[in-house]
Amino acid sequence: MKKLIIAVLLTAHFADPLFAQHKVSDKPNVIVIVSDDAGYIDFGCYGGKQIPTPNIDAIAKEGVRFTDAYVSASVCAPSRAGLLTGRYQQRFGFEHNTSHLVAPGYKLTDVGMDPSEQTIGNEMQANGYKTIAIGKWHQGEEKKHFPLNRGFDEFYGFVGGHRDFFAYKNKPSNEFALYNNNEIVPESKVTYLTDMLTDKATDFIRENNKKPFFMYLSYNAVHTPMNAKKDLMDRYANISDTGRRAYAAMMTSLDDGVGKVMAALKENQLDKNTLVIFINDNGGATTNSSDNGPLRGMKGSKWEGGIRVAMMMKWPGHIAGNKTYSLLVSALDILPTAIAAGNGRQKGTRQLDGVNLLPYLSSPGRNAPHEALYWRRGVAAAMRQNNWKLIHVKGRLENKAVNNVLLFDLSKDISETKNLALKYPGQVNMMLSKLAEWEKGLDKPHWESSYGGKNQIMKHRMETIGREMERMYP
Numbered sequence: 001m002k003k004l005i006i007a008v009l010l011t012a013h014f015a016d017p018l019f020a021q022h023k024v025s026d027k028p029n030v031i032v033i034v035s036d037d038a039g040y041i042d043f044g045c046y047g048g049k050q051i052p053t054p055n056i057d058a059i060a061k062e063g064v065r066f067t068d069a070y071v072s073a074s075v076c077a078p079s080r081a082g083l084l085t086g087r088y089q090q091r092f093g094f095e096h097n098t099s100h101l102v103a104p105g106y107k108l109t110d111v112g113m114d115p116s117e118q119t120i121g122n123e124m125q126a127n128g129y130k131t132i133a134i135g136k137w138h139q140g141e142e143k144k145h146f147p148l149n150r151g152f153d154e155f156y157g158f159v160g161g162h163r164d165f166f167a168y169k170n171k172p173s174n175e176f177a178l179y180n181n182n183e184i185v186p187e188s189k190v191t192y193l194t195d196m197l198t199d200k201a202t203d204f205i206r207e208n209n210k211k212p213f214f215m216y217l218s219y220n221a222v223h224t225p226m227n228a229k230k231d232l233m234d235r236y237a238n239i240s241d242t243g244r245r246a247y248a249a250m251m252t253s254l255d256d257g258v259g260k261v262m263a264a265l266k267e268n269q270l271d272k273n274t275l276v277i278f279i280n281d282n283g284g285a286t287t288n289s290s291d292n293g294p295l296r297g298m299k300g301s302k303w304e305g306g307i308r309v310a311m312m313m314k315w316p317g318h319i320a321g322n323k324t325y326s327l328l329v330s331a332l333d334i335l336p337t338a339i340a341a342g343n344g345r346q347k348g349t350r351q352l353d354g355v356n357l358l359p360y361l362s363s364p365g366r367n368a369p370h371e372a373l374y375w376r377r378g379v380a381a382a383m384r385q386n387n388w389k390l391i392h393v394k395g396r397l398e399n400k401a402v403n404n405v406l407l408f409d410l411s412k413d414i415s416e417t418k419n420l421a422l423k424y425p426g427q428v429n430m431m432l433s434k435l436a437e438w439e440k441g442l443d444k445p446h447w448e449s450s451y452g453g454k455n456q457i458m459k460h461r462m463e464t465i466g467r468e469m470e471r472m473y474p
Helices: 002-013 054-061 076-085 120-126 193-207 230-235 242-267 331-341 358-362 425-439 454-459 467-471
Strands: 029-035 064-070 130-136 154-158 213-218 274-280 308-314 323-325 372-377 380-385 388-397 400-409
Touching: 029 076, 029 242, 029 331, 054 242, 054 274, 054 308, 076 120, 076 331, 120 130, 120 213, 120 331, 130 193, 154 193, 193 213, 193 242, 230 242, 242 274, 274 331, 308 331, 323 358, 331 358, 372 425, 380 425, 380 454, 388 425, 388 454, 400 425
Parallel strands: 029 213, 029 274, 064 323, 130 154, 130 213
Antiparallel strands: 064 308, 274 308, 372 380, 380 388, 388 400
16 A cells, blocks of 8 residues: 555656646547548558658657558548447448439438437537537538537538638539538638638637537548649649649648647647547548558548548557557547547447447457448448458449459458458358348438449459549549
């Protein structure tokens, strides 16, 4: 007992004064930062050399970097629906990017996240947090889908899937308009969107530094259109490809923004009491000159390059710094982890698919957070269990039935070059059975993809290799 008392006194004596100002029971702030369509190795901490990303890399250095992190969809809207609810979005019919092709029994006004689903905003509000959503929403355009009606006290952003980073010359449609809560920001006040989203984030931190807050900072960088600031384009004059040059400039604006948000936390003495999670929403796109490195495929596919993403997390005093975690984690885990960080309770009654990652990070010897992860969008589905990855595509093409099954051992073939399905039929059958069981718990899509199923069939052929071929099948 005497040794324990001495240890406690020593710990208190040497504690960081900024950390010591907060009681252990204080709820930490939580910030979730999402980048859009970035390439897997375009971040320095994931091996990128061409584009410096020191501020994003610092999150990994001060916390944990996940090597095998996945999103629940390889395109923007359903990926975000999974992140925001902690549930596979197919459970509530959000299988595709939003479109006008509504399924029988649904109306155009139903296109968006089901209002009966609880969002991370709802959950954090219920646990005493002030909440804000900043940036890209892409969860429906009706009033019932609007962020202020989906668990967020404040909203500063746009409801569609993309918009110009600079001002529009003419008044944009509602989808592209920049909102400040319920008011539309005049385009005459739009400078450069990445900077404006950052400024809103830093202002919110300063205005709410005395009470716990939750921030969903959803940048639209580096999604198209490739709008970059001229001074940053000039900085990358050594990159001959103009598309890649613009991408590099946009990545730098993103990284600069993350740096300013982290600086605002430190200035307000909140950096020691804030859980920060950074994640990219899906793999690099075929249209923005991103680089997925060794990962095969890109945005829109079930290849690793479509669903494996950069993800990192820091929380000083709770998550050890400069660590790497290599077991399966998912964007679905963000919601339960955020609730747990504040010692909160889940408000919603529906079962989550995500899990609280904090115990796994504090005890690295534990089993993986997920025994398996699953994906489905239209005719293409996939599953990963341990190092085995299965892709299953069914449908019709050129009057021929298609029932393609691909199997890869990612521990030996991260680039998915060798289909082992014929060599390991037992493994295939076991995974197909588990995939089918998972699908029993899903709803039918409430709307269909505007691209149809043919592109998914073509995209997942073994002979479809590289950006140019994948671009043919969006």
